[in-house]
Amino acid sequence: MGKKTDHIAPHIATFIKNQHIFFVGTAATEGRVNISPKGTDSFRVINKNKIVWLNLTGSGNETAAHLLQNNRMTIMFCAFEGKPLILRLYGNATIFHPRDEAFQKHSALFPDAVGSRQIIEMNIDLVQTSCGFGVPFMDYSSERTTLDDWANQKGQDGIEQYWIDKNTKSIDGFETQISK
Secondary structure, eight states, X not given: OOEEESSOOHHHHHHHHTOSOEEEEEEOSSSOEEEEEEOSSOEEEEETTEXXXXXXXXXXXXXXXXXXXXXXXXXEEEOXXXXXXXXXXXXXXEEEOTTSHHHHHHHTTSOOOTTEEEEEEEEEEEEEEEOOTTSOOOOOOOOOOHHHHHHHHHHHHHHHHHXXXXXXXXXXXXXXXXXX
């Protein structure tokens, strides 16, 4: 059933590449725990112990606020098609904003998106698989275009104003450093 290792094996990297959704879990020192679903073409395995993912502008910015206080992060994938599997990646993460050199370096890995808000780099120290027998089958039909359509309609200036208006603090009032 479940297995633990300290790295992403090639077959796990292939599994990740074929997934359409992943879930990110973070928590500040106190306050609420956050779990966010992420989709689109926004996840890359860099090597056996490092991943990056592109965080697009959304209604909240909990991950950023949490990582500034406590850099632990868990990422979970579930197989909704094919062989059952749940995959969790555990480690420590760093968040990069468009003003950061590392953001510029990693952004070339992803399709251009007006709503690109941050890139999170995670150093993985534990990879855990479990059976996934209870995860239902679900058919993937397509990506939603709503988020990209919304961001493109706002334009870069509108997105940056949205960050100031809606993304500078977490729901617990913690700073996100989006507009520094």
